Amino acid sequence: MLTTIPQLTAFIQESFPEGVSFGSIEEVGDGWVLMRLPVSDSHLRPGGTVSGPTMMGMADVSIWAALQTKIGPSPLTVTSNLNINFLAKPQPVDMLARARVLRVGKRSGVGECWIYSGSEEQMVAHVTANYSIPAS
Numbered sequence: 001m002l003t004t005i006p007q008l009t010a011f012i013q014e015s016f017p018e019g020v021s022f023g024s025i026e027e028v029g030d031g032w033v034l035m036r037l038p039v040s041d042s043h044l045r046p047g048g049t050v051s052g053p054t055m056m057g058m059a060d061v062s063i064w065a066a067l068q069t070k071i072g073p074s075p076l077t078v079t080s081n082l083n084i085n086f087l088a089k090p091q092p093v094d095m096l097a098r099a100r101v102l103r104v105g106k107r108s109g110v111g112e113c114w115i116y117s118g119s120e121e122q123m124v125a126h127v128t129a130n131y132s133i134p135a136s
Contacts, residue, residue: 002072004028008065015075022054022061023097031070031101035062039092050090050124055115059084059127062099063111067131070104074133077109081130090117090124107133 002008005025012019023037037043037058045051060079067077098120099113108130115125 001070002068003030008033008068008072011068011073011075012061012065015073016061016064019061019064022058023095025065028065028069031066033062033066033069033097033099035065035097035099037095037097039095043095044092048092050092050095050117052084052086055086055090055095055125056082056084056127058095058097059099059113059115059125060129062097063101063113063127063129064131066099066101066111067104067109070101071109071133076134077131079129080108080132082127083129084125084127086125088117088122088124090115091122093118095124096120102128105133107135109133 023035027034043054096116103110113127
C-alpha cells in the first residue's frame with residue numbers, strides 16, 4: 001500500500017504526471033488524503049473565481065490518491081463516475097481537497113471529497129466518485 005506522502009507523491013508523478021498539476025499531498029492516512037492547490041491565473045475563470053474543471057480535477061486526483069492508500073499501487077484504476085455539487089463561490093486563494101474512501105470492493109471503489117477555499121472553514125464543493133479497479 002501507498003501510505004506515506006513521499007510514496008504517494010512519487011507514484012502520482014510516475015503513473016499520472018498530469019495529476020500533480022491539481023495539487024500536492026499534504027497529509028495522508030489509511031483511506032484518506034489532504035491535497036493543496038496554490039491557485040494561479042490559469043485556474044481562474046472570468047470574474048476571478050476558481051473554475052469548475054479545476055475543482056473537479058482536484059477532487060478526482062485526491063479521491064484516486066486516497067483509493068491508492070487502500071489498493072495501490074494500481075495506476076490503471078480509472079474514474080467511472082464523478083458527481084460534484086458546487087456550494088459556494090471559491091476565492092482565488094489556495095484550495096484544499098480532503099478526500100476519503102467510502103467503499104472498496106474487488107473491482108470498484110467509491111470515495112468522496114470536500115473542497116475548501118483558503119481554509120477548511122469554507123466548503124465550496126462536495127464530490128462523490130466511483131472508480132473501476134482492474135483485475136489483478
